[in-house]
Amino acid sequence: MKRTLTILILVLLAMPAWAVQPGEMLDDPALEARARTISKDLRCVVCQNQSIDDSDAHLARDLRVLVRERLVAGDSDREVVDYVVSRYGDFVLLTPPFKPATYALWFAPPLIAGLGVLAVFFYYRRRRSAGVAVEPRPLTEEQRKRVERLLGDEPP
Amino acid sequence: MKRVIYILPLAAFVVIAAYLGVGLTRDPHTLPSVLIDQEVPPFSLAAIEGREKGFSSADLIGEVSLVNVFGSWCVACRIEHPFLMRLKDDNVVPIHGINWREENRQAGPAWLARFGDPYTLIGDDPESKGAIAFGVSGAPETFIVDARGVIRYKHIGPITPEVWESTLWPLIQELRKG
Numbered sequence: 001m002k003r004t005l006t007i008l009i010l011v012l013l014a015m016p017a018w019a020v021q022p023g024e025m026l027d028d029p030a031l032e033a034r035a036r037t038i039s040k041d042l043r044c045v046v047c048q049n050q051s052i053d054d055s056d057a058h059l060a061r062d063l064r065v066l067v068r069e070r071l072v073a074g075d076s077d078r079e080v081v082d083y084v085v086s087r088y089g090d091f092v093l094l095t096p097p098f099k100p101a102t103y104a105l106w107f108a109p110p111l112i113a114g115l116g117v118l119a120v121f122f123y124y125r126r127r128r129s130a131g132v133a134v135e136p137r138p139l140t141e142e143q144r145k146r147v148e149r150l151l152g153d154e155p156p
Numbered sequence: 157m158k159r160v161i162y163i164l165p166l167a168a169f170v171v172i173a174a175y176l177g178v179g180l181t182r183d184p185h186t187l188p189s190v191l192i193d194q195e196v197p198p199f200s201l202a203a204i205e206g207r208e209k210g211f212s213s214a215d216l217i218g219e220v221s222l223v224n225v226f227g228s229w230c231v232a233c234r235i236e237h238p239f240l241m242r243l244k245d246d247n248v249v250p251i252h253g254i255n256w257r258e259e260n261r262q263a264g265p266a267w268l269a270r271f272g273d274p275y276t277l278i279g280d281d282p283e284s285k286g287a288i289a290f291g292v293s294g295a296p297e298t299f300i301v302d303a304r305g306v307i308r309y310k311h312i313g314p315i316t317p318e319v320w321e322s323t324l325w326p327l328i329q330e331l332r333k334g
Contacts, residue, residue: 062285
């Protein structure tokens, strides 16, 4: 029991392996927090589906350091991002910018979802109206008797 | 009219398949460079060991030149190297080097001593300052910079004689004309 508890506590205490090394971090917690936020949205150009905040690539590390240097130099968040984009293009932004070239990207999902909703709506409307249009034929005398027999209201 | 609806999914599939099919033929590592026709962002790199002069953006003004990003750790750079040596021997265009991210200060110079040194100027770039200025994502990458210091072309990967003959050399000659 004691051993299990010790292991559990140790596991809970263990820190995830961050890519950001302690030596890279800024002393000012506010600036460091801004640096983390910015680097979470910058793509590592070496391992393209990770942010530079996640990546262990050398170039990602150098970009993290660069982001921090710009912040210390007094750049706004916007200026830091623009600086990196001016060298690597919109591609480094993990959130693509909203502009004519990316309209298809931004509008396609809601458009397709909207079409889906419309399709479902019309499908059910048509099915319901079809149901109203077809009146069930009345039962014949023989059928009615059979139903009653099956339901057991009258003795056979 | 009703028939059309049955064809729609197939039509949509064909369009999407064609779109994605084209996407498969493209190399995702070849990033479009936003720096084409832009001035080289300012940078200044120290000299590597054994050289007096470093390499900075100001050195690119005045003459069409190549800027080649290399490192002793980069296998493809070694493949490309003999061709750079040939260009140097033919003295066709100044080649400047960015010695990118060497683990220690001797690695780059030792590599050049062993395989030859084709570079006019070399900047030591342990922290990717020069590489980031050029928007580099891997090595080797080579840029053609015109006499006004504007980046005119980016080549990713080793320069081969074919690429040189078909693309780089014609562009250099054209840029020299004005």
